[in-house]
Amino acid sequence: MDYMILSVILLAVGIYGLLTKRHLVKVLISIEIIAVAASMNFVLLASSLNRALGETFLVLAFSTDTCVTAIVLALLVIVAKKYGTCDIRKLAEIERSADEEQAKS
Amino acid sequence: MIVELLAVGLVVSACLAIYLDEAVYSVASLACMFVLMAVLYALSDAVFVAVFQLAVSAGTLAVLFLAGEMLSEKPEKEKSLKKIFPVVLLAVVLSLPSIFLSVAVTPANISSGFSFAEALWDLRVIDVILQGLVIMTVALGIAIVLYERREGES
Numbered sequence: 397m398d399y400m401i402l403s404v405i406l407l408a409v410g411i412y413g414l415l416t417k418r419h420l421v422k423v424l425i426s427i428e429i430i431a432v433a434a435s436m437n438f439v440l441l442a443s444s445l446n447r448a449l450g451e452t453f454l455v456l457a458f459s460t461d462t463c464v465t466a467i468v469l470a471l472l473v474i475v476a477k478k479y480g481t482c483d484i485r486k487l488a489e490i491e492r493s494a495d496e497e498q499a500k501s
Numbered sequence: 502m503i504v505e506l507l508a509v510g511l512v513v514s515a516c517l518a519i520y521l522d523e524a525v526y527s528v529a530s531l532a533c534m535f536v537l538m539a540v541l542y543a544l545s546d547a548v549f550v551a552v553f554q555l556a557v558s559a560g561t562l563a564v565l566f567l568a569g570e571m572l573s574e575k576p577e578k579e580k581s582l583k584k585i586f587p588v589v590l591l592a593v594v595l596s597l598p599s600i601f602l603s604v605a606v607t608p609a610n611i612s613s614g615f616s617f618a619e620a621l622w623d624l625r626v627i628d629v630i631l632q633g634l635v636i637m638t639v640a641l642g643i644a645i646v647l648y649e650r651r652e653g654e655s
Contacts, residue, residue, distance in 0.1 A: 398599055398603040398604055399599070401598050401599040401602055401603075401604060402508050402511065402512070402596070402599035405512055405596060405598070405599055406511065406512065406515055409512065409515045409516055409519060409595075410515070410519075412519065413518075413519035417519065420572070421524045421528075421568060421569050421572060421573055422519070422524070422527065424565070425518050426519060428561070429515050429518065429519070429531075429534070432534070436538060436541070439542055439545070439547050439550050440541075440542075440545050440547070442547070443542075443545045443547040443550075444545070448616055448620040449620045449624065449625075451547050451549060451620075452624070453625075454550055455549065455550060455553050455621065456625065456628055456632055458554065458557045459557070459635075459636060460635070461557075462557050462561060463635060463636060463639040465561050465564075465565075466564070466640070466643055467642075467643065469564055469565075469568055470643040470646055470647060472572065473571075474646070476571075476572045482572050482573065
């Protein structure tokens with residue numbers, strides 16, 4: 397059983413989701429999976445080498461990760477309320493049309 | 502054997518979290534992944550990290566459930582089990598290299614005689630305090646942004 401390969405597989409799944417999914421909640425879930433894959437690599441390596449410092453860094457990293465999730469969710473709620481959609485492509489279209497209107501005026 | 506099953510479960514739940522259309526099911530799958538990850542940590546003698554992972558993920562998942570329910574539209578047609586089965590199968594196949602292959606890692610020869618508590622409270626105490634400040638700032642910032650947004654609407 398190799399944790400490093402497992403971590404790479406989870407990272408690949410997360411990146412796939414990040415590149416292919418259009419809904420912002422799905423994108424956030426993909427970011428979570430990527431973060432979990434990275435932290436798993438650190439925790440299990442530190443644990444197998446019996447280094448407590450690695451686990452300590454990870455506890456701090458979890459907090460940062462939660463902050464990132466909270467900020468992204470707040471932005472997501474604002475975007476959904478302002479534009480009425482969470483679809484990335486629709487949001488890009490809205491922005492493009494707003495830019496075109498601005499250029500005309 | 503348990504660790505191998507956990508690895509397969511992790512990859513399957515990650516794939517389902519990405520694949521399933523409805524946000525609530527997707528978040529439920531992510532919750533499953535977090536729990537399996539915490540069990541994996543606990544089995545690898547990183548009990549503190551496992552507990553921390555469970556605590557943090559409980560909060561994250563609660564908010565994600567709410568956001569998923571609030572912001573996502575219901576898909577017109579739910580995916581049938583026939584469509585989900587190939588994804589599960591693919592995920593199982595994807596997880597096989599982690600079970601049967603291995604990457605040689607040569608550990609650095611640095612001895613560290615710290616326990617987890619010593620490392621956290623003696624070596625990284627400034628980090629912990631700064632982290633608390635960062636979390637408080639983030640919470641205040643989010644509250645201010647959402648408050649301004651509400652004022653702008655009214």
